[in-house]
Amino acid sequence: MTETDAQHEAVSPLRAHWFDRPDPLERPVVVTGVFDVLHVGHVRFLRSIAERGLPLVVGIESDQRVRAWKGPGRPVNPADERAETIAALACVSGSFVIEGSPEVADWTAYSDVLRPIAPAALAFTEGDRYTHAKIRGAEALGAQAWELPFTPGRSTTAALGRLAHSL
Template sequence: MTNPDPLRVPALVSQWFSRPHTASAPVVVTGAFDVLHVGHARFLTAIRDRGLPLLVGVEDDTRVRSWKGPERPVNPDIERAEMLASLRCVDGVFIISGPPETADWEPYTELLRPMGPAALAFTAGDPYTDGKRRGAAALGAEAWELPLTEGRSTSAALGRLARSL
């Protein structure tokens, strides 16, 4: 089900979980996507509803753990990629690997350049908004900021689960 990285980009893409078979320039979104919830579904569906193929980059376990703490991610990267690939609105999924400190917009720009994105999408309030806008500009792509589904995040879901135990 997985393939070696055919893009030969800097060591950030470790593998493709699924690849789209389309010539259209895609919209790209990246993130942890740890515990899928309605906020993810609404966000990804809203992107795909704009008519372009959707590629989702999933941060690997080491990167997520370094940013969110030792208890995260809840689900392994390959399972998070598999869940995303099963969604109708998602055309392709790839796993992003590499040193956790490699999180600036410049390495992401080089990672995404071979994909020729038409747009980079992110939610309102994303802490990396400025970098994503700069990356989109460097790629000649649009920056799509979509609404956040309030109260729906992996952290909020885990908090509700912990309180119910």
């Protein structure tokens, strides 16, 4: 890491690199997450956001961050492939990968990385363990906070559990 890189990381602990950036990027709704193994819960969540009429961009957590949070067997798919899969959905306008230390997950760091996107809203599911942080981040960005229903029993962890039991 160069001295300039170290200074940038000290100022901005999270970074985003675009996989598929919409042009123009008009005040979108932003969602962040792992999106490892695409399932109907993801599709319903993302579609319900897009139906509200604003462009939707999705931030995909990096492999390093996911591995630290979910263990050595995750993610199943690399970040760039997860970003490509999500960007291919008709309801998604673009995707980017969030990189940085796995220890950094606070609302101020996310606000800093999302500020250049100028989101109109941040969306998340009911029961998200970071709900309060996402609401504070939305407030800091002058964005709305959208809490949407979670599809019970539909998560990547549940899908991988079902797959393991079927083998």
